[in-house]
Ligand SMILES: Nc1nc2c(ncn2[C@@H]2O[C@H](COP(=O)(O)OP(=O)(O)OP(=O)(O)O)[C@@H](O)[C@H]2O)c(=O)[nH]1
């Protein structure tokens with residue numbers, strides 16, 4: 001039996017801009033709680049959660065990692081996530097596995113681009129949010145200004161729950177007390193501000209308070225937790241991972257005020273798919289059926305595949321017989337582990353709220369629900385919105401005969417990161433890996449090399465253009481063949497109509513009175529879908545259009561499936577010819593981060609690449625981020641050019657935004673390129 005109960009667990013994900021100190025803070029908290037003796041450092045590559053060889057090399061987290069500690073009767077699970085936007089995949093999956101998201105802000109740099117985005121994401125998922133201002137020991141830090149900035153930009157519900165004191169060497173609680181002096185502003189004022197905010201969620205308490213009555217700790221605790229759940233308060237705390245200031249107070253704050261798994265917002269475990277999906281009631285009851293969610297997969301060179309899951313209901317032990325998802329693949333747990341950075345430790349049971357792992361179960365995949373009853377079919381965690389990976393590289397092994405090995409290593413890596421995908425283009429015999437940016441791809445290629453000994457050559461992949469139409473038109477075709485034996489006859493009348501961007505393709509059957517027999521409608525649809533898949537003018541898949549079949553003719557003897565497939569294909573080509581066919585290109589949203597000094601050059605260069613700049617934002621440390629929408633095709637050699645423009649200091653990430661029409665010359669070129677292939 002574990003030494004703690006579900007009520008004693010606190011699950012927290014650390015998120016925030018790269019360099020804000022999440023990994024160092026995790027390490028310092030492990031030391032503070034006595035879990036480890038001495039703090040490792042980023043510089044020496046000895047921290048618990050940056051355990052991967054590449055993380056040591058980059059001196060930065062490149063994947064999420066787990067650590068747990070025990071402190072005055074509570075058991076804290078921390079998920080330390082990477083700040084680089086290239087590794088948003090593991091960051092957002094980590095957030096979805098815990099009740100609380102802790103946004104770590106660098107006291108010196110203040111709010112940075114990703115701070116705002118992560119805050120929105122946590123809010124959108126109804127996670128409890130706290131802000132940790134770290135690195136308060138640094139020179140030139142202005143905390144009064146920072147708090148003001150946070151409240152202006154992230155909302156007035158952000159309020160200090162403690163304040164730095166005694167020359168930033170410690171912090172003083174301002175929620176339960178008002179004792180002492182602080183380094184910035186009056187403890188009494190800060191106390192009043194947060195109490196006022198918190199008790200707004202409870203009218204009764206508010207009245208009591210306004211009448212000057214003393215509120216009990218329990219009353220304050222319950223109101224605080226409700227306010228946290230409703231996003232009505234976002235407490236701010238202060239720390240220095242370096243000097244240790246505020247660490248004990250942070251752990252005590254976790255203990256006294258953060259929700260345990262029975263108190264956070266109910267986990268969004270849903271039953272049914274799409275619009276039909278309904279949230280099911282999950283009770284953090286150790287005696288209930290097991291419901292657990294796999295939020296992370298790792299492939300360790302020594303232990304093999306590790307599936308890491310959060311238990312929401314029931315108790316899991318080595319003897320548990322569980323099923324994987326709807327396919328109900330059974331497996332026996334065998335050995336159950338907890339994870340501490342790169343190490344794992346065997347345990348004898350996991351209760352609701354726990355984060356555990358099983359090794360070497362091949363069928364488990366990211367996002368799977370593990371369960372042990374018939375009722376849990378079709379259960380899934382409300383899907384996480386991932387950025388769609390757009391940065392692509394076509395890859396090929398450097399030495400012949402390594403194709404299989406390459407495919408396997410890619411598969412292993414895609415299992416681990418939902419924002420890293422692989423596509424095979426049969427037609428070109430091209431394997432394309434996609435991620436969120438150049439750094440993401442570089443790290444993945446390095447993993448292939450160091451973990452799996454596969455070296456690859458890379459080049460830019462083909463762009464995924466699409467085709468569509470710009471106006472409605474009619475089309476018609478009569479297919480008739482009379483050679484020897486049985487003839488072929490089919491006639492189709494149809495209409496095409498453009499749909500809004502992003503609506504895809506729709507097939508509508510409006511044939512009445514059996515002009516085409518119902519049994520042959522699937523043949524018509526098949527012919528139409530063939531044209532949609534192959535494209536009509538340049539060989540790219542068609543989208544954002546509707547095809548409505550409204551009439552036709554058939555012959556009782558000669559009308560076979562093939563006749564209608566052919567008739568439908570030709571009728572659709574006939575309609576598209578008159579519907580203003582148009583080629584679309586993928587537009588991506590990019591964030592380009594460069595030193596201030598080269599901003600002018602970089603924006604000028606972006607404009608030359610058909611970019612529409614939507615904003616620029618000064619970050620701390622002399623950096624600026626430029627946000628723009630631009631065609632993916634204009635980015636193929638961007639990495640190299642950005643590097644030379646910024647003396648190697650620039651970086652960028654991108655994600656899919658939408659499809660837009662290509663300029664005329666590009667359309668003409670793409671159509672011309674397609675002609676010879678068609679004639680072959
Ligand atoms: N002065 C000072 N330095 C700190 C503090 N916390 C972390 N650092 C330093 O800041 C640098 C970045 O710290 P990390 O812990 O790697 O930051 P991170 O948020 O995990 O960064 P990513 O993993 O890239 O997202 C390291 O050199 C740390 O030693 C602090 O409280 N004070």
Ligand SMILES: [Mg+2]
Nearest residue numbers: 022023060061
């Ligand atoms: Mg880190």
